[in-house]
Amino acid sequence: MKDGEGGERLEVSIVVSLPGFALDVAWTAGDGVAVLFGPSGAGKTLTLQCLAGLMRPAHGRIVVDGRVFFDSASGVDLPPQQRRVGYVFQGYALFPHLTVADNVAFGLRDRPRAARARRAAEVIERLGLGGLERRYPRELSGGQRQRVALGRALAIDPALLLLDEPLSALDAPTRRELRDELRALLTDVGTAAVVVTHDFTEAYRLADRIVVYRDGRVIQAAPRAELLWRPASEDVARIMGIRNIFHGTVLKATPDRIQLRWRGQMLEAVNSPTRAYLPPPGGPIAFFIRPEYVRLIRKDRGAPDPGHHMNLMSGTVVSQADFGTMWTLAIRLDEPGPPAQGEYDLEVEVPRLVHEILELDRDRHWQLSIHRGSIHVLPA
Amino acid sequence: MTPDTLSALALSIRVALVATLLNAVVGIPLAYVLARRRFRGRGLVDLLVTLPLVLPPTVTGYYLIVLLGRRGWLGGPLYTLTGWSITFTWYAAVVAATVMALPLLVRTARAAIESVDRDLERAAFTLGRPEWRTAIEVTLPLARNGILAGLVLAFARALGEFGATLMLAGNIPGRTTTVPLAIYTAVQTGESGDALVLVAALTALSCVVLVAAGRLGARAT
Amino acid sequence: MFRALVVVTIVLASGGAIAAQEMTLSVAISMKEATEELGRAFMQSRPGVTLRYNFGSSGELQKQIEAGAPVDVFISAAQRQMDELQQKGLIVLATRRNFSRNVLTVVKSADSTLDVSKPADLLDPRVRRIVIGNPRTVPVGQYSEECLRTLGLWERLQPKLVLAENVRQALDYVSRGEVDAGFVYTTDAAVRATRVKEAFRPGEDTYRPVVYPAAVVKDSRQPALARAFVELLVSADGRAVLTRLGFQPPP
Numbered sequence: 001m002k003d004g005e006g007g008e009r010l011e012v013s014i015v016v017s018l019p020g021f022a023l024d025v026a027w028t029a030g031d032g033v034a035v036l037f038g039p040s041g042a043g044k045t046l047t048l049q050c051l052a053g054l055m056r057p058a059h060g061r062i063v064v065d066g067r068v069f070f071d072s073a074s075g076v077d078l079p080p081q082q083r084r085v086g087y088v089f090q091g092y093a094l095f096p097h098l099t100v101a102d103n104v105a106f107g108l109r110d111r112p113r114a115a116r117a118r119r120a121a122e123v124i125e126r127l128g129l130g131g132l133e134r135r136y137p138r139e140l141s142g143g144q145r146q147r148v149a150l151g152r153a154l155a156i157d158p159a160l161l162l163l164d165e166p167l168s169a170l171d172a173p174t175r176r177e178l179r180d181e182l183r184a185l186l187t188d189v190g191t192a193a194v195v196v197t198h199d200f201t202e203a204y205r206l207a208d209r210i211v212v213y214r215d216g217r218v219i220q221a222a223p224r225a226e227l228l229w230r231p232a233s234e235d236v237a238r239i240m241g242i243r244n245i246f247h248g249t250v251l252k253a254t255p256d257r258i259q260l261r262w263r264g265q266m267l268e269a270v271n272s273p274t275r276a277y278l279p280p281p282g283g284p285i286a287f288f289i290r291p292e293y294v295r296l297i298r299k300d301r302g303a304p305d306p307g308h309h310m311n312l313m314s315g316t317v318v319s320q321a322d323f324g325t326m327w328t329l330a331i332r333l334d335e336p337g338p339p340a341q342g343e344y345d346l347e348v349e350v351p352r353l354v355h356e357i358l359e360l361d362r363d364r365h366w367q368l369s370i371h372r373g374s375i376h377v378l379p380a
Numbered sequence: 381m382t383p384d385t386l387s388a389l390a391l392s393i394r395v396a397l398v399a400t401l402l403n404a405v406v407g408i409p410l411a412y413v414l415a416r417r418r419f420r421g422r423g424l425v426d427l428l429v430t431l432p433l434v435l436p437p438t439v440t441g442y443y444l445i446v447l448l449g450r451r452g453w454l455g456g457p458l459y460t461l462t463g464w465s466i467t468f469t470w471y472a473a474v475v476a477a478t479v480m481a482l483p484l485l486v487r488t489a490r491a492a493i494e495s496v497d498r499d500l501e502r503a504a505f506t507l508g509r510p511e512w513r514t515a516i517e518v519t520l521p522l523a524r525n526g527i528l529a530g531l532v533l534a535f536a537r538a539l540g541e542f543g544a545t546l547m548l549a550g551n552i553p554g555r556t557t558t559v560p561l562a563i564y565t566a567v568q569t570g571e572s573g574d575a576l577v578l579v580a581a582l583t584a585l586s587c588v589v590l591v592a593a594g595r596l597g598a599r600a601t
Numbered sequence: 602m603f604r605a606l607v608v609v610t611i612v613l614a615s616g617g618a619i620a621a622q623e624m625t626l627s628v629a630i631s632m633k634e635a636t637e638e639l640g641r642a643f644m645q646s647r648p649g650v651t652l653r654y655n656f657g658s659s660g661e662l663q664k665q666i667e668a669g670a671p672v673d674v675f676i677s678a679a680q681r682q683m684d685e686l687q688q689k690g691l692i693v694l695a696t697r698r699n700f701s702r703n704v705l706t707v708v709k710s711a712d713s714t715l716d717v718s719k720p721a722d723l724l725d726p727r728v729r730r731i732v733i734g735n736p737r738t739v740p741v742g743q744y745s746e747e748c749l750r751t752l753g754l755w756e757r758l759q760p761k762l763v764l765a766e767n768v769r770q771a772l773d774y775v776s777r778g779e780v781d782a783g784f785v786y787t788t789d790a791a792v793r794a795t796r797v798k799e800a801f802r803p804g805e806d807t808y809r810p811v812v813y814p815a816a817v818v819k820d821s822r823q824p825a826l827a828r829a830f831v832e833l834l835v836s837a838d839g840r841a842v843l844t845r846l847g848f849q850p851p852p
Contacts, residue, residue, distance in 0.1 A: 054502050080505040087506040093499040097521050107507030156507060451778045467779050468730065468763045550763050551735065568664055569737045 009192045010034065010160070014050050014060030014070075016043075023047070023057075023216040032208030033186050033193045035224075037200065038239055042213035044196040045090070048162045051194065052087050053080035064160045065192060083160070086153030086191075090164040092145050094137040100124070100148050101133040107156035123151045127185075143174045150182075154189065161186070161193040167202060179205055200240045204228060212236050230272055234286040234378045243347050244289040245378070246340055253278045258377055260285050263345060264335040267311050269375035277379045286378040291328070291349040293374035296358060297367040309369035317364045318344050327355045331368070385574055387554050388562035389581055395470060395558060396538040399477035403485045403534050408527060411489035412515055416501075433483035437543025444476060444548045472549035473556050477538035485534040492526020493519060525596045532593040536586050622647075624823045625671060626830070627655045627662040629678035629740065630769045631703065631786050632813065635846050636676065639833055642842075650826065658767035660738030666691055666818060673821040674830055676813065678703070678768070678786075679740030683814040690819065696827070697816040700834040702849040703786040705744055705808060708797040710778045717782055717800040720752050728761065732774045732783040735764040741771070744808045745784035751807040772797065786811070788847040812851055 013026035023043040027034075036044040049055035051062060051069070059072035069078050094103050105120040124130060127147040137145055146166060153161060166182065167175045183206050186193050197203050203210055204224050211221040219239075220232040231237040237245055248262030255278070258269050269287060271277055279285055297304050304312055315333040330344035339345045346368070350360070358366075413419075414426060432440045448455040450465040459465045466472045496519050504514040520527065542560040549556040551565060559582050566575035628636045633656050640652045655662065655672065663682040666672055667689065675692065677683045686692050709717055715727055723731060733749075734742025742764070749755040765771035768785050775783040776796035783797075790799050815834050817827040833839045840850060 049502075052502075052506050054505065080502075081508050081510055083506070084508075085506050087503065089499045089503060091497075091499065093497065093503040095500060095503075095518060106504070109508060152503075152507070445777075445779075449777060449779055463729070465779070546766075551766065552762070552764055565735070565737065568661055570664065570667075 009065050010194070011061065011063040012047065012051065014047070014057035014062065016046060016050065016055065016057045018046075021046075021216060025211075025213070025216070025218045026060075027211045027218050027221045029192070029194070029209050029211075031190075031192075033183075033195055033206055034209045034211060035203045035207035036194060036196045036211050036213055037203040037207075038198065038213030040198055043216045044213050045164055047213075048087070048164055048194065048196055051160065051162055052085045053078055053083050067159065084156060084158050086156060086158030086161045088146075088149045088153050088161075088163040088166055091169065092137075092149035094145055094148055094152075096137050099134050099136060100129060100140070103137070103148055104129075104151045104155050106152060119155055123155045127151045127154075141174075142170045143178055146170065146178060150185070154191075158191055161189075161191045163193065163195045165196055165198070168197070168199070175202075182206060212239060214239060226273075230376065231288075231378060237288055237378055242288050243291055244341075245286065246288065247284055247286050250279045250281050250283050250285045252281055257372070258285065260287070262287075263333055263337070263340060265311070265313055265333070267370075267375060268372045269377050270373050272377055272379055277377065288376050288378065289346065289370055290374055290376075291347045293370065294331075294346060294348040295369045296348070296350065296354070297369055298358070299363075304367060304369065310372050311370040311375065312367060313346075313370075314365070314367045315345065317360065317366070320360065324352075326351050327360070329360070331366070382574060384553050384557070385562065385577055388557050388559050388578065391470065391473070391555075391557065392539055392559040392582075395473045395477050395541075396535050398474050399481055399538040400485075400531055400535040402474070402478045403482050403538075404531055407482055407485040407530075407534070408489055408520070411486045411527075411530075412493055412519070414486070415490045415493040416515075416519075429486050430483050432480050432544075433487075437480060437541070438547060440479060441476065441544035441547030444479065444544060448472070448475065448548065467548060468550045468552060468556060470549065470556055473541075473545050473558060476544040476548045477541040480541050480544055481534035481537040484537050485530040488530030488533060489523065489527045492523035492530070495526070496522045529593045529596045532589055532596065536589040536593070539582065539585060539589070622649055622823065622826065623651045623653065624673045624821075624826050624830070625653045625655060626674040626676065627657070627666065627670070627672045627818075628674075628676045629659045629662065629813070630656045630767045631678050631741070631789055632676055633769070634792060635788075635843055635848065638842055638846075639830075639839060642838070643830060643833060647826075652830075658734065658739040660740070661767070669820075671820070671822070672818050673823050673827040674815065675818055676815045676834075677740070678811065678813055679743060680812060680814060681743070682740070683816060686816075692816040693819055693821075693824070694816075696831055697814055698831055698835050699812050699814050699851040700831075700839065701813045701843050702851055703788055703811040703813065704802060704805060704849065705741070705748060705784060705811070706787045706790055706802045707782055707800045708772070708775050708785055708790050709782045709800045710775055711796050711798050712778075713781065713798075715781060719801055720754060720803060722800075723754060723758060723761075723782065728781045730763050730780040730782075731758060731761050732763045732765050732771045732780040734768055734771055734784070735766060739765070739767055740811070741768040741784060741786060744811055748784070748803045748808040752803070791847045810852060813848075 008028040008030050010029040016023040023046055025043065025047060036047060038044060046055065050057050053069065056077060057070065060070065062070040068076050069083055070076060095106065101120055104123055105116055108116040108119055124133060127150060129144065129147055129151060132140065132144065167179055170178060179202060195206050207224045210224050210227045212219050214235060220227060220236045231240060231242065234245060246262055248260040251259040251261055256271055258271050260267055297309060313333055315331040317329045318332045319330045321328045327350050329348045329350060331346045331348055332339050333345045410429065414422065445452065447453050448466050450456065450459045450467060455465055466475065500518055501514050504518050509517065540560055545558060546561060551557050551561045559578050563575050563578045566578065626636065636654060644650055644652055659677040659679055659682040662675065663686060666675060666686060675686065683697065687694060709715060716722065717728060733745040736742040736746040746755060749758060763774065763780055765774060768789055771783045772785050772789045772793055774780045776793050782800060790797055815831050817824060817831060821827045
């Protein structure tokens, strides 16, 4: 019997009990990078430690590329020394008393000296660290240290790469630069990799598959696009930092469309891709609207066209914020009653150019349209 | 500087060096185990190691006699078997100094080891090093300054040991009279000249030792 | 809580001042039992008087007095220590009295199987360790050295000698079995009769007589009481107690 059938390279199913915290997760990943995403304290780092063998789950199973790392049922528990896992720690954990070269070569002890030196040089070169071999970690910049940590992990030809918040200690420009490099590197190297992050942009950029963690559990595991466009629940949406999450009442639900009432408006949204979500009429429904997909209707082109402009609403811009390349507007609908988000209903993003063309500084009252595909329902 | 004074100095230094060496061999692994391993009886071991620091030296001396005296739990069988007893020999001075100085080394070394980032050790494990090699290649080198400071403190303590030494080794000039004991006797007999020389020598030595310890402790790795 | 602590501390610290009349005696440790017994009688006949004892080797006690210790009476086990105090003018000469004599003996542990019945036996290899008082500070040690030198054994016994800080420590080493033989006074052997036994008594001609002097210390705050106690030592009552405990009458 072959393990990992179905092409899954990584199978994780573990339970860990700690005082005050319980982890109970199960997920799989195929080729590419799996990102564990979620707020701090959700159990992501704990999962990495279990994968590396630094922490023993109470029970469960971990299989990597067909090798059983841990299986409580059959009593298998490989010590970290035997798992060949490349671990990049948060904070990098570089050996301060060793040079860059010695750090990178640390895991290569079991190879003959010549091979060791060759491999280390290869990795150093690959990561753009040439010339820094004799330096010590304290003499390096944050970005350089990160590369050394990566190099040290990659040098051993690991079966699995684990990266814990690899970019959070870096300043913004370095982070962006390294993020892209990291993505390219991970794709290039082709090792099964698991990355932990609490930043959604990072998760999205690095991942092929995202596993969303919260309070010790997995609340969604999906390819990244699916997560972005179709978060499985309001919980996931909130973790991802999605804005404009609302609650309305169902009018009618079909496999294709859901009609709902919200703030006196009748809105139509597409149903979730599984088409299986059929909430009863009169029941509650959660949904979100992406701020950048709310269209302000130009006033110089005549009345709105119902065939083209869907989900028509009107409201006033009660405040706006300048973010340089774009503006964020807070719009309060004309509808009476308390607004959905404090002082306003909808958050809308407009590019700077649009802001200028529409003269939004001067003109505050607008009609809005939202394509039904831009209203995403959140199954309960 | 009489021959007795000189021999007291030489003896004190010899006893302190041997005691510190013994403490290093026993104390550093002990500090590592206490810092990094959980095991049953760990609290008890910790307590036993710390006791000589807290108990009056005469109490510790008493326990040493009970253990190692000619009729002691260990000393008795030894004497019956070999006719040899450790009391009133310079080995007894070494034992007293070792026991009294051990807690200083263990506590300092343990603190130094505990301050080593555990992620460094974990990294070493994932890179294939078994725990004992990680201790030697990563943990101890990084705790080196703290451990050296502990050794230096232990040396200073061993140098100044009086109470337990007097009880177990006695005060025999040329054989077990260390500098603190010699000072005591010199003051008793009104030999203030001798006392002064010994006091100055011991103070100078202790100062050097403490300055060295301070420098080592302050230096970051 | 803090207030209670302060009050307790003050009471404890002033403990000395509360007794109506108090006297401190520095006593050579071989006179411990004798002094305590005589002291009890002294206090009984003088209600309101409290005696405090400071036991140690005569050399140690002498140093303390020289350093200004507030002592009223000094009882020494040898003449030398008293002589030195007298030279320094630290005692009231008129009160100095010799009140008893003691005799050296060699003891071994009560369960010892070694045959030590004469001085030469000390050379036997089975006698591994011999304790004497530290000759530099302890009277019994001074007498022991003198005795051994007279017997021609001092040099040869050097490797076996262990020094004690006072005669009772020497006695203790013997009774604990840490040493094979020890030089103490006959009065000390009697105190530990169950743990040690006398092996032999060196001839009294091998050392100067052990004559115990007592005197009032010059800066005593209770000169009258102090004199009274010294008088007690030489009185008939005092002599009776001393004889019972094994001391010899003074020459």
